[in-house]
Every structure is written in structure tokens, then in C-alpha cells.
Amino acid sequence: xxxxxxxxxxxxxxxxxxxxxxxxxxxxxxxxxxxxxxxxxxxxxxxxxxxxxxxxxxxxxxxxxxxxxxxxxxxxxxxxxxxxxxxxxxxxxxxxxxxxxxxxxxxxxxxxxxxxxxxxxxxxxxxxxxxxxxxxxxxxxxxxxxxxxxxxxxxxxxxxxxxxxxxxxxxxxxxxxxxxxxxxxxxxxxxxxxxxxxxxxxxxxxxxxxxxxxxxxxxxxxxxxxxxxxxxxxxxxxxxxxxxxxxxxxxxxxxxxxxxxxxxxxxxxxxxxxxxxxxxxxxxxxxxxxxxxxxxxxxxxxxxxxxxxxxxxxxxxxxxxxxxxxxxxxxx
Amino acid sequence: xxxxxxxxxxxxxxxxxxxxxxxxxxxxxxxxxxxxxxxxxxxxxxxxxxxxxxxxxxxxxxxxxxxxxxxxxxxxxxxxxxxxxxxxxxxxxxxxxxxxxxxxxxxxxxxxxxxxxxxxxxxxxxxxxxxxxxxxxxxxxxxxxxxxxxxxxxxxxxxxxxxxxxxxxxxxxxxxxxxxxxxxxxxxxxxxxxxxxxxxxxxxxxxxxxxxxxxxxxxxxxxxxxxxxxxxxxxxxxxxxxxxxxxxxxxxxxxxxxxxxxxxxx
Numbered sequence: 001x002x003x004x005x006x007x008x009x010x011x012x013x014x015x016x017x018x019x020x021x022x023x024x025x026x027x028x029x030x031x032x033x034x035x036x037x038x039x040x041x042x043x044x045x046x047x048x049x050x051x052x053x054x055x056x057x058x059x060x061x062x063x064x065x066x067x068x069x070x071x072x073x074x075x076x077x078x079x080x081x082x083x084x085x086x087x088x089x090x091x092x093x094x095x096x097x098x099x100x101x102x103x104x105x106x107x108x109x110x111x112x113x114x115x116x117x118x119x120x121x122x123x124x125x126x127x128x129x130x131x132x133x134x135x136x137x138x139x140x141x142x143x144x145x146x147x148x149x150x151x152x153x154x155x156x157x158x159x160x161x162x163x164x165x166x167x168x169x170x171x172x173x174x175x176x177x178x179x180x181x182x183x184x185x186x187x188x189x190x191x192x193x194x195x196x197x198x199x200x201x202x203x204x205x206x207x208x209x210x211x212x213x214x215x216x217x218x219x220x221x222x223x224x225x226x227x228x229x230x231x232x233x234x235x236x237x238x239x240x241x242x243x244x245x246x247x248x249x250x251x252x253x254x255x256x257x258x259x260x261x262x263x264x265x266x267x268x269x270x271x272x273x274x275x276x277x278x279x280x281x282x283x284x285x286x287x288x289x290x291x292x293x294x295x296x297x298x299x300x301x302x303x304x305x306x307x308x309x310x311x312x313x314x315x316x317x318x319x320x321x322x323x324x325x326x327x328x329x330x331x332x
Numbered sequence: 333x334x335x336x337x338x339x340x341x342x343x344x345x346x347x348x349x350x351x352x353x354x355x356x357x358x359x360x361x362x363x364x365x366x367x368x369x370x371x372x373x374x375x376x377x378x379x380x381x382x383x384x385x386x387x388x389x390x391x392x393x394x395x396x397x398x399x400x401x402x403x404x405x406x407x408x409x410x411x412x413x414x415x416x417x418x419x420x421x422x423x424x425x426x427x428x429x430x431x432x433x434x435x436x437x438x439x440x441x442x443x444x445x446x447x448x449x450x451x452x453x454x455x456x457x458x459x460x461x462x463x464x465x466x467x468x469x470x471x472x473x474x475x476x477x478x479x480x481x482x483x484x485x486x487x488x489x490x491x492x493x494x495x496x497x498x499x500x501x502x503x504x505x506x507x508x509x510x511x512x513x514x515x516x517x518x519x520x521x522x523x524x525x526x527x528x529x530x531x532x533x534x535x536x537x538x539x540x541x542x543x544x545x546x547x548x549x550x551x552x553x554x555x556x557x558x559x560x561x562x563x564x565x566x567x568x569x570x571x572x573x574x575x576x577x578x579x580x581x582x583x584x585x586x587x588x589x590x591x592x593x594x595x596x597x598x
Binding site for chain 1: 335338339342343346349350353354425426427429430432433434435436437591592593594595
């Protein structure tokens, strides 16, 4: 049974229309027009227990809105949403006891107190039995290497240390689902690496379902086998990361290096994009085309020295996708 | 669901620990509030000493009114004012979201994670002035009248906490609502004085839409047996019911705002 199910979920915000200039601002005091912004537009998906899912999209795509609906903060305008078998907004408190939430840009720790005090408060709020709390605290402190600063006030911690503490706090009560909204934002390379490895381990070892929104594709590559990609509130892609390239029509690049320039080459299976004489760059026409297909078509009459197949990296795939959208006249 | 008898003390304990990180600022806050209210009350007493009475109320009666006003306000506001004044900021920067994902009532979390011990100075001054004024006014105290007086005080404190809750809750929908506190404190100032000195429309307003006459004047007048405009013999019952009634309205408003919370975007 799915741990999360979204069927045609929509969220519409009513926003005042801004009028330009001082006169417009004064006019808007007396008569205000509103516009409806559909932040989430008919999104459907299901997530099984133990999955790690990356929720990806540009700014304003509706990622945070979807997370807020799944955690019960916002009420969907339409559609049905079920988390752990319940409607999150109408069972917000019950739901909250079984989920953990980390906001990358909003701390849940008490700023002036040592990290341990925030953890201890959560022990009472989540009604965590003392032995389980002690065990989880020891395990998380060790895994996230927090021993050196757990008794220091939060205000004295670096961003990376704080984020590790936020994640540990969200896991103290053994939530069934961990929601993370941009958990690596602003972290340095080392801190990001620690957080990613830890989350992947929590998902793998403890079976905690992870839903993660991010701008950083490396987060998804290292933590989430499955990717849900949204834009303008709509679902663009839902599947395994490895299938994203073909789904978005991105093609692999093949470089053929010859001992001497073989002259112009035309192939049915690949499209020539750059000709440097002895080095020629092709785009493969389909995901099914293999190097063998190309080499078979090329034949043996050339002085072929080297063959190199380049998979477009995921960041490039998505960048190209959004660039094409802008060129087509649709703002991403 | 979280057990409130465990969660509330834990929240208060954590909040007090965070405040005692800056003990100097905390003590200075108490002293400054004590001095500010003390000097204001001294000024009022001096004016009364010059003119004898205000709307038929002499200084010990006014002192009881002022101390009741301050004590009811302190009790109600310690549960609400700073917490709900910060609501606008919580919504704007998104920390409200972090509260909404806790398995505890949002109102309980907000109120007790910010229980304002800064009102200690107010309470000490109010209790001192009240203790003196009660020995000076002409009231025959019985068990029933004492209990009634305490109930009046609780009802008045409920009005304060309820109105503050409503203003704070409005920020969940409007994002900005702190300007409403300025309106509140305008009526709050007026509530320090006998209602009968004000024109009829203002009296009517302070007994209905801005019911702050019930936070001090109506209960104290009922205690002293003074006539209350518009309410007459119903003053005592109205003073008792006003708090629970405004609280019910505030609860409905709070729930509606929470359900219509949109965040501030992002």
C-alpha cells in the first residue's frame, strides 16, 4: 500500500494584482484586483514505503507548496492527498507525530540554547520513550559527528553543523517519512557530502521514506533513485533518474577520432554536429542506438583510432530542457 | 498526540532557559516596566489629588481600577502579546511552517513556547497597588464576593488573550496584522478610566466591538456597586460572561485563519 498518494492535487493562491507606480499603489488601496495563481496543477503520484524520492523543479514550480500540503501545513484546493492513509491537513497533529520535516532555510532549533535542549524538548513533544531517545541520540550523534557541538548554543554553530542537528532532530522520533525542503542549500561541499551520505544511509538501513526537494541534482543522484520533476505546478517526469534523459529527449554524444581526416561522413543512426577533421562529434538519434550500430554502419574502411560515448549529465539535460522552453516562448 | 501536561511545562522550561541566557536584559526589562507604570500611576494620582474625583470615582477606587486593569492585562498578555505580535514575522519568514509540523496544538505551542515572564514587573506593581486599594475602598468582602472578584479577573484576562489571539491569527491570512495592535492599545488606554466619563458612542463601542470595558471598568464597578452605563444590573453577569464569549469567538477565528493559512510564499 502506498505511503503517500496524490491524485489530481491542486493548490491555487489568490494574489493581489500589483499596479505599477505610486498612483497604482494608491489606487490599489481602494480597489484591489486579484489573480489566481495555480502553484500545483493536477499532480498525481504514489510513493511506496522505503522509497527515496527527489522532488525537483525551478523556483516557483510548486515544490515547497506540495511539501507543505503533504505535511498538513496547507490545504489542497482540489484533488485527494493521502499520507500514511490520512488526509494530512485534517489530521495534521496525528500526521505530524509520524513524519519528520526539515526546512533548509527555517531552523527548528532554539537559537540561544544548546542543541541538546531542543532535542530534549522534542522528546516531550513527540512522547519518545527515554531508552529509545537515548539510543537514537547516541546513534545520530555518532553518525552525524555532532559530539563536539551538541552542548553548544545553536547561534554559535556553522550552517553545516546546524543542518546536521536539524536532520538529527527530525529523526529522533523514528518518523516513517522524512520530508526535506532544500536540505543542502548554502552548505559547503564537505557538509553537503556528509548530509547526502547520511540520508542515503537512513533510507537504506532504517527504511525511512525520504521526500526531498532540491535545486541540487547531486542530492538526487546520491540519495534518490526516483525523481519527480515539476514545472509550472505540473508533473513533467516521474521515474527513475536514469530514464530522465530519454524522457526529456536528450541525446548521447559520440566522438569518433580517426588517424587521418576521412572526409564528410553521413550516418542514419547518428547526426553529425561538429566536424574537426580527424575528430567528428555525433548525436545518437535514439536511446536504443548502440555504439555497435554506429560502427556497423560506419564500416571498416576508415582509420578509426578511438571511440568515446558521452552521456549528457543530468544537470545539462535539465538546463537544456528549460532553455528550449524559454526559446519556445514559455517562461520556466 | 502529545500529552499537554508534559509538553506545556517542557515548553515553558525551554523558554525560560532561553531567556535566562540574557539575565541582565531580563531584570532590566522588569525594572523598566515597573518604573514606567509606576510613574504613570503616580501622575494619575496627583491629578486626582488636585481634582478630587474622576467621573465620581475617588483615588482608591481609581487605584483598584488601574491595578485590576494592569493585572488582567499582564495575565492575559503573558500568554499572548509577544507571542502573537511575532506572528507576522513567523508567517513572513516561514517559521510558522515549522510550528505547524509539530504534533501539538499550534496555539498551545505558540503560547507556551513564549510565555512572557517579562510581565513579572507589571504583576508585582499591580498586586501591590491592588492590595493597598482593597483596604481603602468600601466593599464588604465575603467568600462569594471574593470568588466573584477572582472570576472577573480570569474573565478579563481571557478577553486580552482572546483579542491578542485574533489579531495574531489575522496574520495567518493577511500576513501583516500588527497595525491592529495599535487600535487595540488605543482602546486599552481608555479602559483605564471610568467608562461613564466618555461619550455614549464610545461607551457603546467599548461594550461591544472593542469590549475592553470588560477588562477593568465593568468588573470593578460591579465590585464597588457603582452604576454601569447601558448594562445596569446585568454588569456582574456580563463581566463574567464576556471573557468566555470573546474566547469562543477567538477560537473560531483562529481555526478559520489556520485553515486558510497560505504562508508568505516560497
